[in-house]
Amino acid sequence: xxxxxxxxxxxxxxxxxxxxxxxxxxxxxxxxxxxxxxxxxxxxxxxxxxxxxxxxxxxxxxxxxxxxxxxxxxxxxxxxxxxxxxxxxxxxxxxxxxxxxxxxxxxxxxxxxxxxxxxxxxxxxxxxxxxxxxxxxxxxxxxxxxxxxxxxxxxxxxxxxxxxxxxxxxxxxxxxxxxxxxxxxxxxxxxxxxxxxxxxxxxxxxxxxxxxxxxxxxxxxxxxxxxxxxxxxxxxxxxxxxxxxxxxxxxxx
Numbered sequence: 001x002x003x004x005x006x007x008x009x010x011x012x013x014x015x016x017x018x019x020x021x022x023x024x025x026x027x028x029x030x031x032x033x034x035x036x037x038x039x040x041x042x043x044x045x046x047x048x049x050x051x052x053x054x055x056x057x058x059x060x061x062x063x064x065x066x067x068x069x070x071x072x073x074x075x076x077x078x079x080x081x082x083x084x085x086x087x088x089x090x091x092x093x094x095x096x097x098x099x100x101x102x103x104x105x106x107x108x109x110x111x112x113x114x115x116x117x118x119x120x121x122x123x124x125x126x127x128x129x130x131x132x133x134x135x136x137x138x139x140x141x142x143x144x145x146x147x148x149x150x151x152x153x154x155x156x157x158x159x160x161x162x163x164x165x166x167x168x169x170x171x172x173x174x175x176x177x178x179x180x181x182x183x184x185x186x187x188x189x190x191x192x193x194x195x196x197x198x199x200x201x202x203x204x205x206x207x208x209x210x211x212x213x214x215x216x217x218x219x220x221x222x223x224x225x226x227x228x229x230x231x232x233x234x235x236x237x238x239x240x241x242x243x244x245x246x247x248x249x250x251x252x253x
Contacts, residue, residue: 036150045134045141045148050075052130052150053122059085061164062122066094066135068246070210073100080104089164089171091117095245098174109171117167123157131160137246138211202239204247206232214242215250 038048046069053060053075060079067073067090080086086107090096093116101108111117120140121131134146141148151157203225204214214236215222227233236242239249 034152038148040146056084056124058125062088063119064136065091065118068097068137072136089167105174108174111171123160127154129156200235200237202236204234212247213250214247221250
């Protein structure tokens with residue numbers, strides 16, 4: 001199926017935004033060149049997101065159901081350091097890499113408890129809208145079957161920003177760094193003998209390039225992973241729990 005054009009772009013926006021409770025406004029019909037659709041795992045969507053965020057000059061408004069992918073987080077921090085105004089709203093039901101986001105804590109708010117804030121979208125400079133099914137996690141961007149839609153159309157970006165302002169205004173600021181986060185990143189697991197529930201034998205650690213990887217008993221790497229040192233360790237009871245938290249399984253080769 002070809003890329004949406006003209007009225008079909010407006011129809012796409014109206015449907016996608018209506019699912020999240022607000023209206024899309026299309027000024028002029030978009031052209032085919034204004035729309036990009038990418039698919040994981042055939043494509044590495046992490047690279048697409050990082051390149052988009054690096055292109056920002058003035059502002060980034062992001063509504064993220066899950067935000068755990070370190071390269072994406074680093075691109076947001078880099079944008080902040082360049083003087084880009086970054087604002088992020090997160091869903092409180094999910095775990096987020098808040099410890100890695102500490103430098104831009106003042107730019108982050110947490111939606112009040114209630115129905116999910118299930119968006120995976122952001123607008124850049126009032127001219128680009130990123131949306132789609134892909135969560136901003138390593139598994140969502142690189143392993144799962146997801147799409148990432150880029151609309152290079154100011155009307156689409158402005159429609160999202162109008163809704164974002166409402167979400168932002170009703171969300172709760174995070175505590176200042178040094179205080180307890182409202183939804184903290186996973187703490188280092190205490191020693192196995194007195195903290196891990198029986199049956200929770202899956203080891204989670206973070207690789208040198210910042211990727212979250214889990215190891216199951218019997219893997220060739222399982223015995224080499226130490227859980228008593230380092231801040232980025234976590235035990236899981238099931239593989240499903242690990243994947244849902246944004247971790248991927250260690251390679252078997």
